[in-house]
Amino acid sequence: DAKTTQPNSMESNEEEPVHLPCNHSTISGTDYIHWYRQLPSQGPEYVIHGLTSNVNNRMASLAIAEDRKSSTLILHRATLRDAAVYYCILINAGGTSYGKLTFGQGTILTVHP
Amino acid sequence: DTAVSQTPKYLVTQMGNDKSIKCEQNLGHDTMYWYKQDSKKFLKIMFSYNNKELIINETVPNRFSPKSPDKAHLNLHINSLELGDSAVYFCASSQGHPGGGGSYEQYFGPGTRLTVT
Numbered sequence: 001d002a003k004t005t006q007p008n009s010m011e012s013n014e015e016e017p018v019h020l021p022c023n024h025s026t027i028s029g030t031d032y033i034h035w036y037r038q039l040p041s042q043g044p045e046y047v048i049h050g051l052t053s054n055v056n057n058r059m060a061s062l063a064i065a066e067d068r069k070s071s072t073l074i075l076h077r078a079t080l081r082d083a084a085v086y087y088c089i090l091i092n093a094g095g096t097s098y099g100k101l102t103f104g105q106g107t108i109l110t111v112h113p
Numbered sequence: 114d115t116a117v118s119q120t121p122k123y124l125v126t127q128m129g130n131d132k133s134i135k136c137e138q139n140l141g142h143d144t145m146y147w148y149k150q151d152s153k154k155f156l157k158i159m160f161s162y163n164n165k166e167l168i169i170n171e172t173v174p175n176r177f178s179p180k181s182p183d184k185a186h187l188n189l190h191i192n193s194l195e196l197g198d199s200a201v202y203f204c205a206s207s208q209g210h211p212g213g214g215g216s217y218e219q220y221f222g223p224g225t226r227l228t229v230t
Contacts (some may be wrong), residue, residue: 034218036219038156041224042223042224043117043203043205043221043222043223043224044156044203044205044219044221045221046218046219046220049218085154087156100158100161100169100171101146101148101156101158101219102158103155103156103157105154105155
Protein backbone atom coordinates (compact mmCIF):
# COMPACT_ATOMS: atom_id res chain seq x y z
CA ASP A 1 0.00 0.00 0.00
CA ALA A 2 1.19 3.50 -0.78
CA LYS A 3 2.21 5.41 2.34
CA THR A 4 1.13 8.80 3.59
CA THR A 5 3.05 11.26 5.75
CA GLN A 6 1.34 13.75 8.05
CA PRO A 7 2.60 16.11 10.75
CA ASN A 8 2.24 14.67 14.23
CA SER A 9 0.26 17.61 15.54
CA MET A 10 -1.19 20.98 14.63
CA GLU A 11 -2.90 23.73 16.55
CA SER A 12 -5.56 26.20 15.61
CA ASN A 13 -7.78 28.81 17.15
CA GLU A 14 -11.52 28.55 17.10
CA GLU A 15 -13.25 30.14 14.11
CA GLU A 16 -10.04 30.12 12.07
CA PRO A 17 -9.36 27.97 9.00
CA VAL A 18 -7.17 24.89 9.38
CA HIS A 19 -5.08 23.34 6.64
CA LEU A 20 -4.01 19.77 7.36
CA PRO A 21 -1.35 18.54 4.92
CA CYS A 22 -0.67 15.01 3.71
CA ASN A 23 2.15 13.79 1.50
CA HIS A 24 1.68 10.70 -0.63
CA SER A 25 4.51 10.77 -3.13
CA THR A 26 4.12 7.09 -4.11
CA ILE A 27 0.41 7.37 -4.91
CA SER A 28 -0.74 5.32 -7.89
CA GLY A 29 -3.21 6.37 -10.52
CA THR A 30 -6.01 4.31 -9.00
CA ASP A 31 -5.51 5.39 -5.38
CA TYR A 32 -8.29 7.41 -3.83
CA ILE A 33 -7.38 9.88 -1.09
CA HIS A 34 -9.59 9.48 1.96
CA TRP A 35 -9.68 11.48 5.18
CA TYR A 36 -11.07 10.18 8.43
CA ARG A 37 -10.99 11.67 11.89
CA GLN A 38 -11.28 10.18 15.33
CA LEU A 39 -12.71 12.25 18.14
CA PRO A 40 -11.69 11.30 21.69
CA SER A 41 -13.21 8.00 22.83
CA GLN A 42 -15.08 7.50 19.56
CA GLY A 43 -14.71 5.44 16.44
CA PRO A 44 -13.21 6.96 13.30
CA GLU A 45 -15.52 9.11 11.20
CA TYR A 46 -15.40 9.62 7.45
CA VAL A 47 -14.64 13.21 6.45
CA ILE A 48 -14.09 13.40 2.71
CA HIS A 49 -12.41 11.68 -0.23
CA GLY A 50 -11.23 12.50 -3.72
CA LEU A 51 -9.33 11.19 -6.71
CA THR A 52 -8.03 14.09 -8.79
CA SER A 53 -10.27 17.11 -8.44
CA ASN A 54 -10.80 19.25 -5.38
CA VAL A 55 -13.84 18.24 -3.36
CA ASN A 56 -16.17 20.05 -0.99
CA ASN A 57 -18.75 18.73 1.43
CA ARG A 58 -20.51 20.03 4.49
CA MET A 59 -17.63 19.04 6.77
CA ALA A 60 -14.54 20.10 4.86
CA SER A 61 -12.77 20.68 1.57
CA LEU A 62 -10.07 18.55 0.01
CA ALA A 63 -7.46 20.19 -2.16
CA ILE A 64 -5.43 17.76 -4.26
CA ALA A 65 -2.15 18.80 -5.87
CA GLU A 66 -1.97 18.58 -9.64
CA ASP A 67 0.61 15.77 -9.49
CA ARG A 68 -1.45 14.10 -6.72
CA LYS A 69 1.63 13.67 -4.55
CA SER A 70 0.09 15.70 -1.77
CA SER A 71 -3.29 16.87 -0.54
CA THR A 72 -4.67 19.23 2.07
CA LEU A 73 -7.76 18.88 4.19
CA ILE A 74 -9.30 22.27 4.87
CA LEU A 75 -11.59 22.99 7.77
CA HIS A 76 -12.98 26.40 6.95
CA ARG A 77 -13.84 27.47 10.49
CA ALA A 78 -12.47 25.26 13.23
CA THR A 79 -14.65 24.62 16.23
CA LEU A 80 -13.79 22.95 19.51
CA ARG A 81 -15.64 19.87 18.26
CA ASP A 82 -13.11 19.53 15.44
CA ALA A 83 -10.37 18.60 17.90
CA ALA A 84 -9.46 15.08 16.84
CA VAL A 85 -6.87 12.88 15.19
CA TYR A 86 -7.07 13.30 11.41
CA TYR A 87 -5.98 10.44 9.17
CA CYS A 88 -5.07 10.67 5.50
CA ILE A 89 -5.46 7.25 3.87
CA LEU A 90 -5.00 5.94 0.34
CA ILE A 91 -7.36 3.28 -0.94
CA ASN A 92 -6.65 1.50 -4.19
CA ALA A 93 -9.67 1.22 -6.44
CA GLY A 94 -8.44 -1.92 -8.10
CA GLY A 95 -6.52 -4.92 -6.98
CA THR A 96 -7.26 -6.69 -3.75
CA SER A 97 -7.45 -3.89 -1.22
CA TYR A 98 -11.16 -4.63 -0.72
CA GLY A 99 -11.61 -1.29 0.98
CA LYS A 100 -8.94 -1.95 3.56
CA LEU A 101 -8.15 1.24 5.47
CA THR A 102 -4.51 1.40 6.55
CA PHE A 103 -4.28 4.02 9.28
CA GLY A 104 -1.02 5.84 9.97
CA GLN A 105 -0.38 7.87 13.09
CA GLY A 106 -2.43 10.81 11.85
CA THR A 107 -2.32 14.46 12.89
CA ILE A 108 -3.56 15.47 16.33
CA LEU A 109 -5.47 18.71 15.89
CA THR A 110 -5.84 20.92 18.95
CA VAL A 111 -8.34 23.78 18.76
CA HIS A 112 -7.97 26.65 21.21
CA PRO A 113 -10.98 28.70 22.31
CA ASP B 114 -31.05 4.77 15.57
CA THR B 115 -27.39 3.88 15.83
CA ALA B 116 -25.95 2.97 12.43
CA VAL B 117 -23.25 0.59 13.67
CA SER B 118 -23.61 -0.77 17.17
CA GLN B 119 -21.35 -2.95 19.25
CA THR B 120 -21.91 -4.88 22.45
CA PRO B 121 -20.57 -4.82 25.01
CA LYS B 122 -18.99 -1.38 25.30
CA TYR B 123 -16.59 -2.58 27.99
CA LEU B 124 -15.34 -6.09 28.60
CA VAL B 125 -13.04 -7.07 31.45
CA THR B 126 -11.97 -10.68 31.64
CA GLN B 127 -9.17 -12.93 32.77
CA MET B 128 -6.47 -14.56 30.72
CA GLY B 129 -7.48 -17.84 29.19
CA ASN B 130 -11.18 -17.01 28.94
CA ASP B 131 -13.22 -17.04 25.74
CA LYS B 132 -15.30 -13.99 24.89
CA SER B 133 -17.38 -12.59 22.05
CA ILE B 134 -18.06 -9.09 20.80
CA LYS B 135 -21.14 -8.46 18.68
CA CYS B 136 -21.61 -5.96 15.89
CA GLU B 137 -24.73 -4.97 14.02
CA GLN B 138 -25.31 -2.41 11.29
CA ASN B 139 -28.67 -1.13 10.10
CA LEU B 140 -27.37 0.69 7.03
CA GLY B 141 -28.03 -2.11 4.57
CA HIS B 142 -24.31 -2.36 3.81
CA ASP B 143 -22.80 -5.50 2.34
CA THR B 144 -19.29 -5.25 3.79
CA MET B 145 -18.25 -5.31 7.44
CA TYR B 146 -14.88 -5.01 9.16
CA TRP B 147 -13.14 -5.49 12.48
CA TYR B 148 -10.30 -3.16 13.50
CA LYS B 149 -8.07 -3.23 16.57
CA GLN B 150 -6.69 -0.08 18.22
CA ASP B 151 -3.85 -0.77 20.61
CA SER B 152 -2.57 1.26 23.54
CA LYS B 153 -0.43 3.38 21.21
CA LYS B 154 -3.61 4.30 19.34
CA PHE B 155 -2.65 2.56 16.10
CA LEU B 156 -5.69 1.31 14.24
CA LYS B 157 -5.21 -1.89 12.28
CA ILE B 158 -7.65 -3.91 10.24
CA MET B 159 -8.21 -7.50 11.31
CA PHE B 160 -10.97 -8.91 9.12
CA SER B 161 -13.42 -7.95 6.42
CA TYR B 162 -16.54 -9.74 5.24
CA ASN B 163 -18.49 -9.06 2.08
CA ASN B 164 -21.93 -10.65 1.84
CA LYS B 165 -21.00 -13.01 4.65
CA GLU B 166 -17.81 -14.09 2.89
CA LEU B 167 -14.36 -13.47 4.38
CA ILE B 168 -12.30 -11.23 2.07
CA ILE B 169 -9.59 -9.85 4.32
CA ASN B 170 -7.73 -11.71 7.06
CA GLU B 171 -4.72 -9.73 8.19
CA THR B 172 -2.51 -12.39 9.80
CA VAL B 173 -4.57 -12.39 12.94
CA PRO B 174 -3.97 -15.31 15.36
CA ASN B 175 -6.49 -18.07 14.81
CA ARG B 176 -7.70 -17.54 18.37
CA PHE B 177 -9.74 -14.78 16.74
CA SER B 178 -12.68 -16.08 14.75
CA PRO B 179 -15.13 -13.74 13.06
CA LYS B 180 -18.60 -15.00 12.29
CA SER B 181 -21.13 -13.38 10.01
CA PRO B 182 -24.58 -14.95 10.41
CA ASP B 183 -26.04 -12.44 7.96
CA LYS B 184 -25.02 -9.26 6.14
CA ALA B 185 -26.05 -7.06 9.06
CA HIS B 186 -23.97 -8.82 11.70
CA LEU B 187 -20.28 -9.54 12.18
CA ASN B 188 -19.33 -11.01 15.53
CA LEU B 189 -15.84 -11.54 16.86
CA HIS B 190 -15.07 -14.51 19.05
CA ILE B 191 -11.76 -14.69 20.88
CA ASN B 192 -10.46 -17.88 22.46
CA SER B 193 -7.84 -18.20 25.19
CA LEU B 194 -7.54 -14.47 25.78
CA GLU B 195 -4.04 -13.08 26.36
CA LEU B 196 -2.84 -9.87 27.98
CA GLY B 197 -1.81 -8.56 24.57
CA ASP B 198 -5.39 -8.76 23.36
CA SER B 199 -6.26 -5.77 25.53
CA ALA B 200 -7.30 -3.04 23.12
CA VAL B 201 -10.29 -1.22 21.70
CA TYR B 202 -12.01 -3.17 18.95
CA PHE B 203 -13.99 -1.29 16.32
CA CYS B 204 -16.53 -2.70 13.93
CA ALA B 205 -17.22 -0.88 10.67
CA SER B 206 -19.37 -1.29 7.58
CA SER B 207 -19.48 0.04 4.05
CA GLN B 208 -21.43 -0.40 0.87
CA GLY B 209 -18.69 -1.74 -1.35
CA HIS B 210 -17.67 -4.87 -3.11
CA PRO B 211 -14.34 -6.59 -3.50
CA GLY B 212 -11.97 -4.73 -5.73
CA GLY B 213 -14.54 -2.11 -6.49
CA GLY B 214 -14.50 1.65 -6.56
CA GLY B 215 -12.41 2.56 -3.57
CA SER B 216 -14.72 5.51 -3.24
CA TYR B 217 -17.01 4.22 -0.54
CA GLU B 218 -16.90 5.40 3.04
CA GLN B 219 -16.78 3.26 6.13
CA TYR B 220 -19.01 3.79 9.13
CA PHE B 221 -17.52 2.83 12.48
CA GLY B 222 -19.12 1.66 15.67
CA PRO B 223 -18.35 3.19 19.08
CA GLY B 224 -15.81 0.53 19.98
CA THR B 225 -15.48 -2.19 22.60
CA ARG B 226 -12.74 -1.73 25.19
CA LEU B 227 -11.39 -5.16 26.07
CA THR B 228 -9.22 -5.48 29.16
CA VAL B 229 -7.56 -8.79 29.88
CA THR B 230 -6.19 -9.22 33.40
